[in-house]
Amino acid sequence: MLKTVQVSSNKKTGPIAVTYRAGVRDTYGTCPKTCGLNPAPDAGADTIDQEYMVAVLKAVPRNGQAWTYSHFPAEQLPAPMPGQTVINASCDDMDSAVDAMAIGRPAVVAAPLGTDWSGGIEYRGVKFVQCPAELSEGFTCMQCGGGRPLCAQGKRDYVIVFVAHGTGAKKVGTDCAGGCYAAQGPTAIQWHGTRKTGTANDAAALVAFAKSLPPGSMLRHHVAGDIGRAR
Numbered sequence: 001m002l003k004t005v006q007v008s009s010n011k012k013t014g015p016i017a018v019t020y021r022a023g024v025r026d027t028y029g030t031c032p033k034t035c036g037l038n039p040a041p042d043a044g045a046d047t048i049d050q051e052y053m054v055a056v057l058k059a060v061p062r063n064g065q066a067w068t069y070s071h072f073p074a075e076q077l078p079a080p081m082p083g084q085t086v087i088n089a090s091c092d093d094m095d096s097a098v099d100a101m102a103i104g105r106p107a108v109v110a111a112p113l114g115t116d117w118s119g120g121i122e123y124r125g126v127k128f129v130q131c132p133a134e135l136s137e138g139f140t141c142m143q144c145g146g147g148r149p150l151c152a153q154g155k156r157d158y159v160i161v162f163v164a165h166g167t168g169a170k171k172v173g174t175d176c177a178g179g180c181y182a183a184q185g186p187t188a189i190q191w192h193g194t195r196k197t198g199t200a201n202d203a204a205a206l207v208a209f210a211k212s213l214p215p216g217s218m219l220r221h222h223v224a225g226d227i228g229r230a231r
């Protein structure tokens with residue numbers, strides 16, 4: 001099930017187009033079972049929904065930019081191609097992020113609550129840079145990268161770090177399942193609602209949504225949800 005929002009009120013993304021994706025039976029149904037942040041791994045997906053993933057790659061607004069994140073293993077994700085949505089490999093630790101970069105996948109990593117990344121660091125020869133929206137009040141994806149959001153730059157030589165936030169943040173970077181930032185608060189409300197009011201044919205709905213957006217728009221796929229095949 002897919003929910004599309006033409007102008008988001010999300011503080012971090014700013015007023016850009018966004019989507020949410022959920023399973024019919026469970027909100028976490030499109031997220032991989034293997035995601036370390038998933039508090040309901042048994043409800044998650046075993047495999048990528050290939051039809052939907054192709055739709056995501058195509059769903060770029062005319063003359064615009066599109067990006068998303070996936071917690072499926074980096075080697076299962078498509079490498080970035082010009083004109084397509086950038087799918088970032090969302091990694092649970094620094095080593096996985098470096099490994100993803102080594103096979104040509106742009107990577108992001110969730111860092112434990114309270115850790116300081118503001119100066120950036122280098123690890124195994126790769127730079128790690130914190131999301132600028134976490135460092136400056138009022139900064140959004142719209143301003144990021146001077147109009148070329150860092151997460152939409154598929155060919156980059158640094159990992160983007162997101163420091164854990166939300167009520168499950170203490171679980172990020174531990175062996176406990178959970179820590180997903182979308183598990184509580186306004187994002188959770190939107191995401192749970194997607195199960196009831198979203199569009200059933202999410203691949204077709206997504207392509208149509210991207211085409212309907214004004215030229216030059218930014219589209220962030222899946223504020224919550226992933227590219228899995230929901231059971």
Ligand code: SF4
Pocket residue numbers: 012013130131132133140141144145149150151152160
């Ligand atoms: S790095 Fe930039 S594009 Fe990515 S989430 Fe942060 S502000 Fe948005």
